[in-house]
Amino acid sequence: xxxxxxxxxxxxxxxxxxxxxxxxxxxxxxxxxxxxxxxxxxxxxxxxxxxxxxxxxxxxxxxxxxxxxxxxxxxxxxxxxxxxxxxxxxxxxxxxxxxxxxxxxxxxxxxxxxxxxxxxxxxxxxxxxxxxxxxxxxxxxxxxxxxxxxx
Amino acid sequence: xxxxxxxxxxxxxxxxxxxxxxxxxxxxxxxxxxxxxxxxxxxxxxxxxxxxxxxxxxxxxxxxxxxxxxxxxxxxxxxxxxxxxxxxxxxxxxxxxxxxxxxxxxxxxxxxxxxxxxxxxxxxxxxxxxxxxxxxxxxxxxxxxxxxxxxxxxxxxxxxxxxxxxxxxxxxxxxxxxxxxxxxxxxxxxxxxxxxxxxxxxxxxxxxxxxxxxxxxxxxxxxxxxxxxxxxxxxxxxxxxxxxxxxxxxxxxxxxxxxxxxxxxxxxxxxxxxxxxxxxxxxxxxxxxxxxxxxxxxxxxxxxxxxxxxxxxxxxxxxxxxxxxxxxxxxxxxxxxxxxxxxxxxxxxxxxxxxxxxxxxxxxxxxxxxxxxxxxxxxxxxxxxxxxxxxxxxxxxxxxxxxxxxxxxxxxxxxxxxxxxxxxxxxxxxxxxxxxxxxxxxxxxxxxxxxxxxxxxxxxxxxxxxxxxxxxxxxxxxxxxxxxxxxxxxxxxxxxxxx
Numbered sequence: 140x141x142x143x144x145x146x147x148x149x150x151x152x153x154x155x156x157x158x159x160x161x162x163x164x165x166x167x168x169x170x171x172x173x174x175x176x177x178x179x180x181x182x183x184x185x186x187x188x189x190x191x192x193x194x195x196x197x198x199x200x201x202x203x204x205x206x207x208x209x210x211x212x213x214x215x216x217x218x219x220x221x222x223x224x225x226x227x228x229x230x231x232x233x234x235x236x237x238x239x240x241x242x243x244x245x246x247x248x249x250x251x252x253x254x255x256x257x258x259x260x261x262x263x264x265x266x267x268x269x270x271x272x273x274x275x276x277x278x279x280x281x282x283x284x285x286x287x288x289x290x
Numbered sequence: 291x292x293x294x295x296x297x298x299x300x301x302x303x304x305x306x307x308x309x310x311x312x313x314x315x316x317x318x319x320x321x322x323x324x325x326x327x328x329x330x331x332x333x334x335x336x337x338x339x340x341x342x343x344x345x346x347x348x349x350x351x352x353x354x355x356x357x358x359x360x361x362x363x364x365x366x367x368x369x370x371x372x373x374x375x376x377x378x379x380x381x382x383x384x385x386x387x388x389x390x391x392x393x394x395x396x397x398x399x400x401x402x403x404x405x406x407x408x409x410x411x412x413x414x415x416x417x418x419x420x421x422x423x424x425x426x427x428x429x430x431x432x433x434x435x436x437x438x439x440x441x442x443x444x445x446x447x448x449x450x451x452x453x454x455x456x457x458x459x460x461x462x463x464x465x466x467x468x469x470x471x472x473x474x475x476x477x478x479x480x481x482x483x484x485x486x487x488x489x490x491x492x493x494x495x496x497x498x499x500x501x502x503x504x505x506x507x508x509x510x511x512x513x514x515x516x517x518x519x520x521x522x523x524x525x526x527x528x529x530x531x532x533x534x535x536x537x538x539x540x541x542x543x544x545x546x547x548x549x550x551x552x553x554x555x556x557x558x559x560x561x562x563x564x565x566x567x568x569x570x571x572x573x574x575x576x577x578x579x580x581x582x583x584x585x586x587x588x589x590x591x592x593x594x595x596x597x598x599x600x601x602x603x604x605x606x607x608x609x610x611x612x613x614x615x616x617x618x619x620x621x622x623x624x625x626x627x628x629x630x631x632x633x634x635x636x637x638x639x640x641x642x643x644x645x646x647x648x649x650x651x652x653x654x655x656x657x658x659x660x661x662x663x664x665x666x667x668x669x670x671x672x673x674x675x676x677x678x679x680x681x682x683x684x685x686x687x688x689x690x691x692x693x694x695x696x697x698x699x700x701x702x703x704x705x706x707x708x709x710x711x712x713x714x715x716x717x718x719x720x721x722x723x724x725x726x727x728x729x730x731x732x733x734x735x736x737x738x739x740x741x742x743x744x745x746x747x748x749x750x751x752x753x754x755x756x757x758x759x760x761x762x763x764x765x766x767x768x769x770x771x772x773x774x775x776x777x778x779x780x781x782x783x784x785x786x787x788x789x
């Protein structure tokens with residue numbers, strides 16, 4: 140059980156529900172049936188109710204027995220966010236450098252982050268994977284992958 | 291008698307070298323595409339278009355059906371091996387397929403998946419052949435109230451699909467419904483929660499969310515595991531056929547899953563994604579060891595796999611007899627057939643009956659070929675897991691990127707997958723289940739659109755819920771489905787306190 144995390148989640152969702160509910164008020168009203176804002180408001184009301192139950196239950200649990208142990212290993216979050224950042228930068232940079240030229244570098248970095256240190260193996264796998272997937276998707280599956288577009 | 295003679299002629303046509311060749315192209319291509327996350331049967335059918343132009347109607351129908359059935363089975367391969375369903379219809383297979391593979395029994399998991407898939411396909415094929423006219427009449431009964439009550443029934447599964455913590459499951463499911471409402475409203479055309487961004491106008495696509503919640507989140511988990519020095523157990527590929535005890539365990543779920551899948555497939559606009567979760571939850575509820583589900587039990591693979599392949603024949607019932615697609619893949623199939631000058635519907639059975647008989651015979655034959663291909667591939671597929679994690683995981687990242695990008699050639703879809711991957715990682719860390727969110731995203735649009743239509747037609751009266759026997763039945767099922775897990779939990783708590 141993670142009462143602290145559940146309490147934060149519950150409060151966040153309550154705030155999100157209220158904000159979404161108020162925002163839905165700006166949608167036009169319908170003369171017949173449900174308007175654009177009606178169904179989201181119903182859903183957000185249910186979400187508010189459920190998340191308030193979660194918040195109250197977590198509060199009671201926190202008072203009974205405060206959460207002692209962290210759910211993450213030392214350095215785990217840092218690794219996860221670093222890896223996510225690598226993927227995010229890769230996706231954004233694809234617009235400029237293209238799939239074929241950028242993917243080998245990203246594959247190399249990812250294998251490094253996962254602890255591989257055999258440089259020749261990493262280079263061969265990176266280049267082979269990128270080339271193979273590029274030919275397969277671009278030429279045979281007719282999926283136009285991002286191209287080099289820097290200049 | 292005439293039907294049997296027609297089927298015999300159809301079988302002879304199917305066994306012609308040309309027809310067998312294109313059927314194999316469809317089957318093998320479908321299995322491969324289905325196994326690649328993000329590549330669906332719909333895409334496979336579009337890729338087949340240049341081939342279809344050169345074929346006569348019979349072989350063209352056979353090729354399309356082969357791609358459909360192959361892709362539906364193929365999704366289970368990646369669901370079991372890398373926790374990434376190849377398409378939404380295999381999402382429920384992850385729940386027990388991946389844990390079984392993690393225990394070193396990937397071969398057994400894949401064996402159960404192929405047997406269940408073939409059984410589901412055979413059952414729905416027999417229904418397609420012998421019951422098309424009757425089942426098509428059922429499909430015609432579905433209007434907005436019936437679709438709405440079906441969606442409500444589907445949503446009540448959310449409570450049951452999360453045996454550990456019902457409250458967290460409901461929260462995630464309701465959040466999923468809300469997320470599905472982002473974008474342009476289907477009835478009024480109003481932009482909702484798009485904040486002026488062009489990308490959000492079309493809403494959140496299911497595939498990138500699926501890839502993110504299942505695949506990317508698993509990648510982040512594997513990163514944490516590799517830090518701790520954890521290893522994936524070596525795969526036992528020795529046994530690929532289930533044992534006698536496993537056969538006994540999976541027979542009931544396969545029969546039930548096949549029936550559920552066929553029925554869901556017949557209903558236009560539904561599909562394998564709804565069928566797999568419905569089958570998983572309904573069968574689990576009546577199972578004596580329901581608490582073991584989710585840890586890698588054979589029934590947990592057999593139920594959704596027989597259901598999703600059960601939708602293949604079911605979805606072809608309204609397509610062929612009424613010209614109405616049963617799901618998204620058959621919708622693309624309808625478009626493909628119209629492009630080659632064929633209009634499915636009642637006249638198809640009058641003007642092209644021999645081609646229809648060829649399709650019927652081929653549909654049954656291809657299930658056995660899937661069995662052979664599937665069992666043959668089992669010796670090969672699990673070896674993927676023996677690739678070192680520091681090589682396999684980056685390969686999976688690239689596959690996930692390609693899968694989410696391919697949908698609309700959009701880098702924003704890939705970013706969506708990453709964002710949901712981070713969300714999925716934290717959800718797993720804090721015991722928030724992912725399947726309810728997927729269910730909410732699938733069923734949200736169906737719920738609102740049909741509720742709105744029903745209310746407009748009934749001029750605001752809610753009595754439409756009980757206007758027809760079908761909608762009344764679904765409402766009763768929904769009430770029972772929603773409150774049964776809560777009542778069972780309360781009963782168990784009271785029992786525990788008494789003891």
